[in-house]
Amino acid sequence: MLRDFLVEALVTGTSAGCGVSLPLGRATTHGPARSGVAARLGGRITTPSGSSIDAGGSVWPTAIYWTLVQIGTPPQDFPVAIDSGSGDLDVGGKGCKGCVTTAQNRGYDPTASSTSQKAAPYNFSNTYETCDLKHPTAPCTITGDIYSDQVGMAGLGFVDVKVGSIMTQDSNFDQFKEIDGVVGFTRNGKDGEGVFRNLVAAGKAYNAWAMCMHEGSHSNGTITIGGVDGRLSDGPIQYVPDTGDGDYEVKVETLVLGETTIKLNQNSILDTGTNILLLPSKMLAEVNKQMCADSSLTNCSDLWANKCVSLTEAQVDAFPSLTLRLTGGVDLVMTSRDYLLLGSPVAHASGEFCLGIRDGGSLFIIGDTTMRRYYLVFDLAAKRIGWGKVNKDTCGSDLSAEVQTEMVV
Incomplete structure (x- = not known):
């Protein structure tokens, strides 16, 4: 939705x-x-x-x-x-x-x-x-x-x-x-x-x-x-089972935060109408705890308290990557640039970063900030979800001169 x-x-x-x-x-x-x-x-x-x-x-x-x-x-x-x-x-x-x-x-x-x-x-x-x-x-x-x-x-x-x-x-x-x-x-x-x-x-x-x-x-x-x-797609498209009924869903086995692995084994909804990553409350608290255990990360606690803060480029890059490991062997990788984001209407200044990971309550939803790295396929006929690295030369470009071919997967 x-x-x-x-x-x-x-x-x-x-x-x-x-x-x-x-x-x-x-x-x-x-x-x-x-x-x-x-x-x-x-x-x-x-x-x-x-x-x-x-x-x-x-x-x-x-x-x-x-x-x-x-x-x-x-x-x-x-x-x-x-x-x-x-x-x-x-x-x-x-x-x-x-x-x-x-x-x-x-x-x-x-x-x-x-x-x-x-x-x-x-x-x-x-x-x-x-x-x-x-x-x-x-x-x-x-x-x-x-x-x-x-x-x-x-x-x-x-x-x-x-x-x-x-x-x-x-x-x-x-x-x-x-x-x-x-x-x-x-x-x-x-x-x-x-x-x-x-x-x-x-x-x-x-x-x-x-x-x-x-x-x-x-x-x-x-x-x-x-x-x-x-x-x-820049390369092959990897498919995982669509584990949902009404919604499109994938099963997330683990969440990897830097060098820390958090076991999940939980379905996540794929929703193009959600712009960020929404984690269930308990999962959110654990990711918050693990990330901010690194005292070298600037303003980590403020970010997780939903405050928008000023950060240098180096300070943003110091935050760890976040990987959602799916059943089926696909890793969805988010760098700090995917979850520390500029442009929020709740920020006090245009240069402030806000945390693009929020409390979903009972919901676990993968939104646009994760999806934008991929050419995302909803294959209803085979009840599966495909993930291909987005081809930045063609996505958002004029395709009229490009040759179109069938995909064999």
Whole structure:
């Protein structure tokens, strides 16, 4: 789900990223329509390359990554946050009170689409927590109407999808202050909900999607719909079991902090709508204890007390790496630069660093600050999660001149 626990800077600003690979923001380039069926050959899985398109955004100020979907007849572009933790499609509606009206955003007008009609249950009201980081306990709510309409994504064709048209939006919803919409990618959902789910059901896309987050020459990342785009991984993609049911999850065997190993054997949710690493309370306390046992680390206790502090480059680099070791043999490595972050709205000065590891209560969630090192594959067909080192030459760049190939893994 969209979870904005701490907003820190991945990149400066929010410029805009074979299925089809779409760029995350600035501009959108639609690749040719592709679909495919996985073929098992000698124990190997041949995965279609999918369609890759731009993705835009960052951890701050949007606290999400976003791309475009096309809604209605005739179709119009709508920017939507990419959320692996939910299944709905919601966009700002025409005449919405409190919605964003800046460029890229537009109001959904059901009367302008010949294929739009009201759909049960006709209305919705969603309330979220941790909406405004300066007042983290204050909830926020969006309400609106539900329609059924034709929706397309990544040039793969159109399917009938339920569209939530937001008509009222609280002013403290930080994540919707830049991009007023969300598209969910969970594997489970109700009939008619979910753009990707319906594209797969209609035979227009293979049951896998992937994304990378990197500020390239063209956008701030790339999302692939209906396959795996080998151009976006710098080397082979390693797969581990998807241990979740509704959510995408991986099993974390140990957390390695510098030279210290902490045994976990616990599932962690993968959520593109969460910007940082969230640890369960007991795990958080143990990592805090182990890290700050090193008295040479500057302002360690203050950082873990959720204070933002000034640090030199050398002081930041002195903090240890953090590795999540997954069942299946994949290590997710975070350097101090991945969890000591600039740009938080709760910092008193622009040069202050804040800790990008927070208390998830009972939840263990891997968010964008960990994911951004990888081309992350959600292979629903094989119920597995793939991790490839992000190709910084292609992620967020114009892929139109690059040769697209199928991945055999």
